Amino acid sequence: MKKIIGILVISLLVLGSILDFVSNNHFVKAKEEDDPGVTLLAPETLTSRQQTEIRVTLSASAGKLEKDGEIQIKIPKNTVAQVSDLTNNLLLGDPFYLPDSAVTEDNAGNYVLHVAYHHSKINPIEATGQTFTIKYGTPVFKDGAPDSATYEATLYKAGIKMSTATDKSKIKKDISGLPLLSKMSTRPHKDINGENVAIMSTSAPSSNVFAILVNYNQQEIPNAVLEDVIPEQTELIDPIKYISASGNATPSQHIRIAEVTERDDAGLPIAWKYVTSEFIDKISTSSSGFKINFGTISPNKSYVVMYAQQVDINATASDFGVKYNQAILKSNGTTLRTATEPLALDTLSYESIGLIKRVNQETISTTGGSFIYSLNLSSKVGTIPAGSEIVDPLPDHTSFSNTVEPSSEYFSNGTYDSTTNTVKYTLLKDLTEGEQKKIQFKVNYHNSAAKEGYKITNKAYINYAGTKIYSNDATTTVKGTAVLKKLDNLTHKPLANALFNVVNAEGKVVKEKLRSDANGQVNTGLLEPGKYSFVEVAAPDGYILDATPIPFTVRPSEENTLQLEKSNVEGVQISGSKTWLDNQDAAQKRPSSITIELYQNSKKVQSKKVSESDNWKYTFTSLPKYDSEGNEYKYTLKEAPVEGYQTIQTGNDFTNVYKPVENQIAVPIKIDPSNTVPANPTVIDPIPPKMSDPKTETKKSLPRTGDTYRSDLLLIFTGFITFIGTFIFIRRNNRRTEK
Incomplete structure (x- = not known):
């Protein structure tokens, strides 16, 4: 039993070696990581007087061949009947050309064919693949000929080795015969x-x-x-x-x-x-x-x-x-x-294909929507065989929706693998020279965490000559959803430091206290599709707040940033204070409030009640500075007359001086040095106080002054005592008389 197992193991090893030899010694692909890369395919067997064809492929993803370079192909000299065949039978197309010294020799018995390329003749936004075929005749292989021939192709870009591929052919020797x-x-x-x-x-x-x-x-x-x-x-x-x-x-x-x-x-x-x-x-x-x-x-x-x-x-x-x-x-x-x-x-010996990826919009200004991707496959020279596959690994936050523009004659329906988020199309028939076919498909996108500047990048690839070559990047850049520009309503200059909230259709604040910058711009950042409004919550200094909502709608897949404007009227603020000179309201004549009237170009426009709870101070805010024609308004103030007081106006400040009634005992007024009347005060006549009927008046009261306040009290007290004493004296005298 052990012997049988051993034989099976040895057989498997031998079979593995044979398979490895076949796979590694006939068609050796460039490494997948070689991008750009070169591949080489030689015949499996060489025979006498055979046209040997060596296929050499240059493949690169979009933008990878940004510098000039060349491919060097080593061909064993003992397999070449005429060295001139290497160049005479070589058909090249753009971007390839033969340099002056197209064929050289190395020290290992090889001819070295140099094929250069111009990078300027390669579309930088296109996945590219070009194949040329080296054709030459072999000599008669007799008994002394080698058993095999090894070929090698090396790609250099700007003198730097980028990729190498090798392949090997067996050599079949002639068997001599003498025919009739x-x-x-x-x-x-x-x-x-x-x-x-x-x-x-x-x-x-x-x-x-x-x-x-x-x-x-x-x-x-x-x-x-x-x-x-x-x-x-x-x-x-x-x-x-x-x-x-x-x-x-x-x-x-x-x-x-x-x-x-x-x-x-x-x-x-x-x-x-x-x-x-x-x-x-x-x-x-x-x-x-x-x-x-x-x-x-x-x-x-x-x-x-x-x-x-x-x-x-x-x-x-x-x-x-x-x-x-x-x-x-x-x-x-x-x-x-x-x-x-x-x-x-002979058939055409040069092939060139191209694959370009595009997206229907380069920007998106919301968190969700859909894109249309297109894939353009072209056979510039030669034929792209049926069975070729275009594979598109989709970017994060996207998923395949449906094929928009299939070419049912040429391409299969898209096959979507949700596990890898990859869609694949298969070419159903040969794409012949000069033909170009397009696939369009739709993907859904949503990324609530996306930020401005985030890039949604996608590229597809086609397997060409054993190498994945990638198309250009199709990129969509995320932009801000909406920008409001804050302007002066007259000069249209940008206004900084205005504050706005963004509210949704339900009135919920979704962005709070967004501040306008030096350019007057308020950027919402990224919003979900829906209906919104800007609401101003603080105006720039010197301007009037306008809280009128500014509505806007964000549609799914919105491509461009919404541009809105809001102008503010430049405003003025008028403030003042009230001062009382009435000996701390000793006469208790001070009213609980006063009225300050505001006039715009001599027309009364506002009035304001001012009281002790305001600390006898007032402010008129959000007053437009200019009319619609840019003429500056003139604002003036007046105080509604206060009974018993004389009003003195200094700028926006008012001082009320108490004026007692003449038939009353004067109450002295303490003068506060900080409330002194200016040299040239504006005097507003007070309402005249109510006077007694002159027919019943027996004696005029002396005016009260601050200097006689205490004397008056003493006189009143003395008079009262005198009156009481006189009353008692008269009454006693009357009693005595009666007795």
Whole structure:
């Protein structure tokens, strides 16, 4: 049992190693954290005369390629038949270009291809991915060839290494053979739908060489005829030299024939001579191909027939498809062998995609609402294959609502994962070159704790060539809900230090004592959607309070800060005091209150009762300083007359001096030095006191003065005693008389 378990463990380890080798040695992705990053994809296997295609991808999230740079690709020299292929067959688009020294060599046996990029030709707000393909022909891999080839791509930005990717290809060596009939193209080959297809050149048609080997196995072929059928959209053309041969290399009717002159110990041909001239009258051609009548071919005769094909200049890869050249060897009219070589045109070798993220509003001035995000996917060059996914991790405080603008033909419905707060769309069909498709979807937003300046940032990504490339940031910035500007009603200058409350529709204060700043602005901060009002609770110094509510409505998703204005009238304040000169109201004539009257431009506008509870002080507040035309008002004061008192006005202050009735004993008045009458007082005549009837008046009372107060009391007391004494004296005398 232990032995069985051990075998299973070892088997799993071996299988794991194999899987690890396959995954790590064929397509090595750039690390996900490489942003920008480079990836590289090489063929799984290299064969002789193969068109090797190395796909190199530069991918970056928006704004990551902000400096110039280059990609260096290392290609083993022993896999390259012609070094010129590395640049001649390379198709580049913006932002790439080849620098002056495009191909160099290192000390490890590699060619190094340098492909540079201009950062200025990359949209900084777009996730970007570009793929170019290095195409070159391999040599014939014989027994001494290596078993594998390792490729490496390194991205440098401003001279700093940013990312490296490697891949490895196996090398399949030729197995020598001696066929009766064989046909091959010297062009590089590639796999198309499972076939090893020769890729034709449209720019150098003479290089589209086909070689037909006849009787390499040294048979006798009586009445041998070689027929070759070429496909539509092609025609015969003189070939370049394919083998080194002696003799006259001049072709006849685009055909060149060489005879084997020497073989090695294994019987493989190693030398040839041109014998085209011997068959000039045996060659016939047509638009569909050619025929050569060899006659009887003896066992010591072996040939190589060579020609080239030119492809119609208007042919495209998609129109041309895969076509076939067929060679037929006949003997006495009977087909002995056929050999076929497929051919095609190369497809575009440069790809470029873009992904841009947008949001329908750049600002929001409330705590909740909804946004519309859009994703624009474009295939600039090449094709974005069906199955590609766009993934959008949504920002905090948002949730997916619904797809607004789906492109049902191209994209799946959005798939939302509430756990990760991520929405995903899948491309349902290929997005071909020049096509751009848009997805729009709605998200709900609410963040009661948001503050001004808070940014709601979102970006999506697409997996391109094994790397996540992120779009630009679509950002919405939180702004204050409402701003009230406090102004002078005439000059419109801003007013600082006004205080406001913000109340909601229920009358509840939600923001208290917001103060206007030096610019006169009062900012509510962030409010929930709803109805509100500004209410002034304190006016700026020198201005009149106006508590009239200023209503405003905050709508969900409100984009801009609401702008409100409130003007104040500049005001004046008039204050004064009342002073009594009446010997502390000794005569008890002082009224409980007085009335101060306010006149605006000689017109009475207010009056105020003033009493001892006010400490005989008064203030008129919130008086407009100017009329509607900016003319300053003139304010004056008067005191309503007080019976028994003379009024003296000094500015806004009033002094009342008691004036006793003439037939009353005067009560002395103590003069308070602090209440002295000014040199030029304003005198307001008092109401005349009530006088006694002159017919009943027997004696006028002397006026009371402060100096006679005590004497008066003494006289009154003395008079009273005298009166009593006189009364008693008279009464006693009367009694005596009666006796």
